Amino acid sequence: MSEQSTSFPDGLPRVRAEIDLDAVRVNVRTLHGLAARSGAGVMAVVKADAYGHGLLPCARAARSAGAEWLGTATPEEALALRAAGDTGPVLCWLWTPGAPWRRTVEAGIDISVSARWALDRVTGAARAAGRTARVQLKADTGLGRNGCQPGDWPALVDAARAAEAEGVIRVTGVWSHFACADEPGHPSIAAQQRVFAEALARAERAGLRPEVRHLANSPAALTLPESHYDLIRPGIAVYGISPSPETGLPQDFGLRPAMTLRAALASVKRVPGGHGVSYGHHYLTPGPTTLALVPAGYADGIPRHASGTGPVLVAGKWRTVAGRVAMDQFVVDLGGDAAEAGDEAVLFGPGDGGEPTAEDWARACGTIGYEIVTRIGARVPRVHLGAEPGPGPEGGGTAEDGETMSNMKNMKNVINASDSVRSGA
Ligand SMILES: *Cc1c(COP(=O)(O)O)cnc(C)c1O
Numbered sequence: 001m002s003e004q005s006t007s008f009p010d011g012l013p014r015v016r017a018e019i020d021l022d023a024v025r026v027n028v029r030t031l032h033g034l035a036a037r038s039g040a041g042v043m044a045v046v047k048a049d050a051y052g053h054g055l056l057p058c059a060r061a062a063r064s065a066g067a068e069w070l071g072t073a074t075p076e077e078a079l080a081l082r083a084a085g086d087t088g089p090v091l092c093w094l095w096t097p098g099a100p101w102r103r104t105v106e107a108g109i110d111i112s113v114s115a116r117w118a119l120d121r122v123t124g125a126a127r128a129a130g131r132t133a134r135v136q137l138k139a140d141t142g143l144g145r146n147g148c149q150p151g152d153w154p155a156l157v158d159a160a161r162a163a164e165a166e167g168v169i170r171v172t173g174v175w176s177h178f179a180c181a182d183e184p185g186h187p188s189i190a191a192q193q194r195v196f197a198e199a200l201a202r203a204e205r206a207g208l209r210p211e212v213r214h215l216a217n218s219p220a221a222l223t224l225p226e227s228h229y230d231l232i233r234p235g236i237a238v239y240g241i242s243p244s245p246e247t248g249l250p251q252d253f254g255l256r257p258a259m260t261l262r263a264a265l266a267s268v269k270r271v272p273g274g275h276g277v278s279y280g281h282h283y284l285t286p287g288p289t290t291l292a293l294v295p296a297g298y299a300d301g302i303p304r305h306a307s308g309t310g311p312v313l314v315a316g317k318w319r320t321v322a323g324r325v326a327m328d329q330f331v332v333d334l335g336g337d338a339a340e341a342g343d344e345a346v347l348f349g350p351g352d353g354g355e356p357t358a359e360d361w362a363r364a365c366g367t368i369g370y371e372i373v374t375r376i377g378a379r380v381p382r383v384h385l386g387a388e389p390g391p392g393p394e395g396g397g398t399a400e401d402g403e404t405m406s407n408m409k410n411m412k413n414v415i416n417a418s419d420s421v422r423s424g425a
Contacts, residue, residue, distance in 0.1 A: 045235030136173030278323030
């Protein structure tokens with residue numbers, strides 16, 4: 001624990017994730033421009049703590065840059081937005097029977113429904129709350145994850161229409177999700193669009209008049225205008241990362257990576273040749289050299305798969321993780337170059353300062369940029385640059401929101417991470 005509050009004389013923490021909110025705003029405006037060409041708006045996806053970038057500051061940045069909607073996976077994430085004073089349209093889509101259905105209905109959050117059991121939950125919650133629930137019906141057009149199968153769709157749609165006619169729910173949206181939009185030209189893309197068009201037509205024949213029809217995640221938002229319908233639903237692109245190398249580079253689309261992960265070296269020392277490095281001694285120094293200790297490990301979200309392969313900018317050059325990534329730290333071989341404790345190591349960032357990108361880490365670790373940024377651990381303070389004041393939790397919460405409120409306090413602390421780090425909190 002004490003390691004977390006260690007400050008170097010210049011006041012910088014051990015490790016920190018800087019979040020450039022100007023980049024988030026630029027990315028949302030860029031996406032908005034793309035969507036507008038198809039007559040669509042933007043639902044900025046802020047699930048999973050805004051892909052590790054910090055829910056509230058990113059949500060505020062997305063709204064101020066024009067995102068009409070916000071999307072979350074869990075109802076808790078959506079409720080956290082409401083508790084912070086966000087009153088705009090929000091959809092959340094990952095529901096289980098024991099989820100906070102009634103509170104979410106009462107908060108005016110759109111609830112995604114993929115099956116009859118979920119429709120029953122939402123109508124029950126709406127009746128209990130004495131309030132019309134906002135429902136978006138999700139079709140499984142081929143992803144095979146959540147969503148209603150085409151064979152079950154007519155019954156779901158008809159039941160939803162009956163509940164709507166009673167005034168219990170309002171079907172605000174019909175939507176679906178792509179499986180392979182990050183592989184442009186994949187035959188499933190056209191197939192899913194056909195199934196979606198059929199699902200929409202069936203919903204309309206049943207009498208539903210959804211305000212929003214949406215299908216396009218980041219790769220479809222960037223490469224497939226015919227899939228935009230009324231809203232694009234980008235997540236990773238909001239944070240300036242390309243969905244896949246096949247989709248293109250961030251700069252091809254005017255996107256800028258928002259997260260930069262920096263650490264202060266904890267040790268630099270000379271060692272003789274043939275010295276084993278880190279657990280298992282999978283790296284042996286090829287000759288007398290300088291080893292630098294980067295104080296971030298897998299507990300901070302650095303993948304252990306980066307052992308022997310992850311790239312880091314130290315003392316002006318790319319270095320490679322030497323040996324295994326440990327829980328709290330890893331080592332790089334500076335090959336005799338000079339550095340000292342407190343010097344900066346940049347693990348990844350936008351890339352224009354010579355540092356690696358999250359995509360470089362993804363390639364090194366056999367994963368995707370999404371996982372690199374999202375898995376950065378809770379122990380790493382997020383320092384938000386360019387934050388704007390927003391309506392605080394004081395405006396929105398009720399006594400019932402106790403847990404959300406304390407989460408919100410934590411988030412406020414994170415927003416002020418640079419202050420709390422300075423004060424050693
Ligand atoms: C995560 C998610 C998105 C955003 O996907 P990206 O590839 O990050 O743009 C959109 N819709 C759903 C249902 C999701 O789960």
